[in-house]
Amino acid sequence: MRIVLASKSPRRKELLSNLGLKFEVIESGIEEYSNEKHPSKYVMDLSFHKAMAVAKKLNEEAVVIGADTVVVVDDKVLEKPKDREEAYTMLKSLQGRFHTVYTGITVVRAQDFKYVRDFEETKVWIKKLEDEEIFNYIDTGECYDKAGAYAIQGFGALIVEKIEGDYFNVVGLPISKLFDILKREFGIRLL
Numbered sequence: 001m002r003i004v005l006a007s008k009s010p011r012r013k014e015l016l017s018n019l020g021l022k023f024e025v026i027e028s029g030i031e032e033y034s035n036e037k038h039p040s041k042y043v044m045d046l047s048f049h050k051a052m053a054v055a056k057k058l059n060e061e062a063v064v065i066g067a068d069t070v071v072v073v074d075d076k077v078l079e080k081p082k083d084r085e086e087a088y089t090m091l092k093s094l095q096g097r098f099h100t101v102y103t104g105i106t107v108v109r110a111q112d113f114k115y116v117r118d119f120e121e122t123k124v125w126i127k128k129l130e131d132e133e134i135f136n137y138i139d140t141g142e143c144y145d146k147a148g149a150y151a152i153q154g155f156g157a158l159i160v161e162k163i164e165g166d167y168f169n170v171v172g173l174p175i176s177k178l179f180d181i182l183k184r185e186f187g188i189r190l191l
């Protein structure tokens, strides 16, 4: 079965590649917008739109995977920071406490549009940071295309003290959940 990742995120691509999986990447190109308010529904909805937009372009046997990640602190949803100032505000609000990372995932079968959507949440504790450390972290440049303005897989490893839940979910793709969905709902076995 052809497997398609509906994502421009190099991290999602790398996570799937690490599994030795044969797949291709087709970007959805959709505008990321949802009416859903609760973070778990919001990320599932966006992952659904990404996967479905790509599935509609295909008319052969294929399963399409879409995902969306946000960071939530005090009921505030943080996406990618626009600029240095916004990155600072986000990191300042995240330091010295837990926040939650939500990733929504949708798998769609292109032939009949059967789909399954789900989400995973991981709690992340970022240590207390001096303002100078926050600015120096921003200067690494890695925060701009990341929800919540940090990358746990990069220099962000220096500021994350502990996590509860799936690490890969924080990087943008809950691999273990994907394994279960492909096996249970689509008869595709990664092991």
Ligand SMILES: Cc1cn([C@H]2C[C@H](O)[C@@H](COP(=O)(O)OP(=O)(O)OP(=O)(O)O)O2)c(=O)[nH]c1=O
Binding pocket: 006, 007, 008, 009, 011, 012, 027, 028, 032, 050, 067, 068, 069, 070, 071, 101, 145, 146, 147, 148, 150, 151, 152, 153, 156, 170, 171, 172
């Ligand atoms: C919190 C965190 C997020 N991220 C990334 C994962 C996602 O790529 C990004 C959130 O943006 P998304 O909108 O979920 O994804 P994307 O725009 O990069 O790709 P696409 O919509 O085409 O699939 O933040 C990390 O890489 N590391 C982290 O520690």
